[in-house]
Amino acid sequence: MGGQYRITGDKYPRMRRPRRRGRLVALAVASAAVLGVGGWGTLQLIDVFTGGGDSASATGTKAACATRPSPAAAAPKALPEPRAITVNVLNATTRGGLAQKTADELKKRGFTIGEVANAPKEYDKKVKGTGVLLGPASAMDTSxxxxxxxxxxxxxxxxxARKGGEVDLVIxxxxxxxxxxxxxxxALTALAEPEPTPTSKKNC
Structure with a gap:
């Protein structure tokens, strides 16, 4: 090159490399991430020591509601007392005196005894099992x-079709x-006081 800007001598000016912006951006992102994680951890510690955590409390409340027995399940079922039940004792076997003997024992246990006799033809000598308890439809879950x-x-x-409240014991x-x-x-105590069954409550 000539003219006014001619370079003389054996030393040349060094050209500085351009700085890499990418490295600076990466460092900035990393710093922000570290600060974010630290802040989140701090908030969690504050939550623990101050009793926070509404979601956890809500979950616990729902769980408690789900296992709380309903009043209907816990209430004992109303059953009649033995003295309020009139029992007709009928013998369907060939063994004599069985109806009277059984009726006497039931009377000792508080039941009211009605008729004591042989079973009618539809049952006489036709009951192979222990016996049959017979009553009106309303007596199935009560008497x-x-x-x-x-x-x-x-x-x-x-x-x-049966009328009245009497029940039959066919031997x-x-x-x-x-x-x-x-x-x-x-068994009577278990019937009168059943174990409560946990049921979920929609109002929780």
């Missing part, structure tokens, strides 16, 4: 359940004796 505690293996039947061939009184009493 027949209470009587069934004394006669655990008996079959329960209802007659929709079958396999009958030997009533359920032991202690076991019968425990």
């Amino acid at each position: 027949l359940r209470v009587l069934g505690a004394q006669f655990a293996d008996a079959e329960r039947r209802t007659d929709p 079958g061939d396999a009958f030997r004796q009533l359920t032991k009184k202690a076991d019968a009493d425990r």
Whole structure:
């Protein structure tokens, strides 16, 4: 080159490399991420020590509501007392005196005894099992359940056409004796005071 800007000598000016902007941007992003994680961790610690966490509290409340037994499930079912149940004791077997003996034992346990006799033709010598408990439709979950505690293996039947509140105990061939009184009493207690069943509540 000539003229006014001629370069002389053996030394030349060094050209500085352009700075890399990409490295600066990466460092800035990394710094921001570290600060963000640190801030989030701080908020979590504050939540723990100050009793925060509405979502956790809400979840716990819902779980408690889901396992709370409803009043209807916990309430004992109303059943009649033995003295309020009139029982007709009918012998369908060939063993004499069985109906009277069974009626006497039921009377000792508080039941009211009605007719004591042989079973009608439709049952006489036709009941191979322990026996049959027979009553009106309304007695299935009331009187027949209470009587069934004394006669655990008996079959329960209802007659929709039947009137009144009396129930029949038809003694079958396999009958030997009533359920032991202690076991019968425990069964009656279980019927009157069932275990509460956990149910979910929609209002939670």
